[in-house]
Amino acid sequence: MLKYFLAVAETRSFTQAAAGCYVAQSALSQQIARLEKDVGAQLFSRTSRSMRLTAAGELLEPLARRILADVDNAQAALDALAGLRRGRLRLGLVQMLASAVDMAEVLADYHARHPGIEFHVVNTPSPEMVAAVLAGDLDVAVVGLGPRQVPEGLDHRLLDSDPLVLVVPRDHVLAGRDVVGLAELPDSHQLIQFTQGTGLRRQVEAAFARAGVEAGRYFEVGQVVDMIGLAVRGVGVTVVPSTSVFRASSPLTATPEGHLPHGARVVRLADEAAVHHVSVVYDSKRLAPAAAAFLNGKSRISEACRSIRAVASG
Structure with a gap:
């Protein structure tokens, strides 16, 4: 019943919900009516033109998501008794080029160890993925946020x-510099920015705020490789994680001296606090076996965690 309730809550339509659940509309309506009888309250306010959740429905919606997530986790735990031969991992994943961790290698390694686990991977702004973990819609999320940006719970x-770096075209006034402050950018610069609300966007905006200057006019795109490519071709300047230009697997790889195609340059930032944090977030109170294996087993993600702890303690 809860599955049908959530389907109606998401679509605001009994017809669309029934189609999405592959049941007859009459059967779905009966299940909703039964649920309303069980909880003792009307869950939807219906008119001839619209449908919305009542106060009781709004209260039930997040609880229903958590209950269904717990049911999935319970089934996964039972599957784990058979040696984690099957199950599902619902993973939120920061854009790979924006992460210093090679997530393609992480996923390939995990799949090799647990080939029966079904992957469901989403990529949305980091705050949205964190909210999905809180709601029980995702098991784990690798996000572009630092520890202080992760909510309680x-x-x-x-x-x-990963240190942030500045990418400038070859004819830019700062192209010959090794280190710059963001306050040194000309007032006329155009900044190529990542999508609004993402972790990287927040960290870049925080760096400009520390420099005491406005980010200025910007050109917004949704792929880090496009940000670099546009800067290389003279559209503007951009601030990106250093590994997105220095990693060998990057589509646009800089030389150790910071040279990019078309004569563009990578310049280090003087602001040591200008870094792109990458964290893995999860709810340990409701961790499915497939997610626990991803975090704690012999996986490259757990090796990355151990490596960071070793550096911090050293």
Whole structure:
């Protein structure tokens, strides 16, 4: 019944919900009516033109999501008795080029160890993925946020802190510099920014705030590789994680001296606090076996966590 309730809550339509659940509309309506009788309250306010959740429905919605997530976790725990041969991992994943951790290698390694686990991977802004973990819609999320940016109620482990760098076209006034402050950017610069609300966007905006200057005019795109490519071709300047240009697997790889195609340059920032944090977040109170294996087993994500802890303690 809860599954049908959530389907109606999401679509605001009995017809669409029934189609999405592959049941007859009459059967779905009967289940909703039964649920309303069981809880002793009307869950939907219906008119000829619209449908919305009542106060009781709004209260039930997040609880229903958590209950269904717990049911999935219970089934996964039973599956784990058979050696984690099957199950599902619902994973939120920061854009790979924006992460210092090679997530493609992490996922390939996990799949090799647990080939029966079904992956469901989503990529949305980091705050949205964190909210999905809180709601029970995701098991684990690798996000572009630091420990202080993770809300209460979630566990987290820092995977990496990647310095931010400035990418400028070859004819830019700062192209010959090794280190710059963001306050040195000309007032006329155009900044190529990452999507609003993402972890990387927040960290770049925080760096400009520390420099005491406005980010200025910006050109917004949703792929880090496009940010770099546009800067290389002279559209503007951009601030990105250093590994997105220096990692060998990057589509646009800089030389150790900071040279990019078309004569563009990578310049270090004087602000030592300008870093792109990457963390893994989860709820240890409701951790499915597939997610626990991803975090704690012999996986590259757990190796990254141990490596960060070793550096911090050293």
